[in-house]
Amino acid sequence: MRETPDPQTLLDWYDVHARAMPWRTPPAxxxxxxxxxxxxxxxxxxxxxxxxxxxxxxxxxxFTSIWPTVADLAAAEDADVMAAWAGLGYYARARNLLKCARAVVADHGGAFPDTVEALQTLPGIGPYTSAAIASIAFDRQATVVDGNVERVMSRLYAVEDPLPTSKPELTKLAAALTPTSRQGDYNQAVMDLGATICSPKNPACGICPWKDPCKARALGTAAELPKKLPKKVKPTRKGIAYVARRPDGAWLLETRPEKGLLGGMLGWPGSDWNEDPQPHPPIETQWQDTGMEVRHTFTHFHLKLQVLTSWAETEPERGQFVPHPQFSPASLPTVMRKVYDVACHHVTLN
Known part of the structure; x- marks a missing residue:
């Protein structure tokens, strides 16, 4: 009979092999x-x-250098936080970051609540994040299941059902293993195991602390798990990005609506993104086609942007001119930086 997985065995491994991360308190x-x-x-x-x-x-x-405490972040200007987040993607997280920080300061005296239930009342914190914070920061009994943990559990117990169908079963298996002490270290240990040894391809089963009780290793199927349902084909949308400058070098930019994709971020005025976008220039001027296309992939679709440029002097119908010294391409989300790179290579804006 094969032995059952022992959480202490994994904790002993973690005490020696824990990944060093700037946000992590080492086990020692x-x-x-x-x-x-x-x-x-x-x-x-x-x-x-x-x-x-x-x-x-x-x-x-x-972020922690600029805003070392939650109170510092809560007092920050929205635009500064959104600019600092630029390039990290999934921008709703940045908006919820500010809302959550301000709620912690206003409603909880600047101290995060220490239970899963209370944490989930805060903006942007759902079941996974609340479990991670409660266990790692406060050593509460909570099961944390990310992609690494799903992979470890699917192999440890040789779960053949594909993800995401098998997620409830994998969560149940993970919960059954979570010990009643050192919960935070244990949850981080399982994630580290999945990230470093029980990796998606070519898992290093020979040095795994749980190699003996692992059913998939015994069956020779570790590299095949977890199985996944086929991904849906992503649709492709199109759009037009308008990049204009004044003779004094100022750039025409707009802050996108708070709700929606890239919400609250600075970017170039443009058309809607769909199968047949209609021209919607932000200012009356002579637009020139760069002849170049920006491609970007979001979670649910691919995007192709036509880039038009112009020198302009009249007042825009939407957006505002930002003086060149006050403009930083680094404050733009990735897709908008790609547009900037194309525009800067176009002769009309040099």
């Missing part, structure tokens, strides 16, 4: 009595939603 520090900062845990978890650790690290360091 926790054992020495140093507690995780709930603000840093929360901020990292929001940033890590649908985003890789590698992409988040620099943003996290930047």
């Amino acid at each position: 520090d926790k054992q020495a009595g140093i507690r995780p900062d709930p603000y840093r845990v929360w901020l990292s978890e929001i940033m890590l939603q649908q985003t890789t650790v590698a992409a988040v690290k620099d943003y996290f360091v930047k």
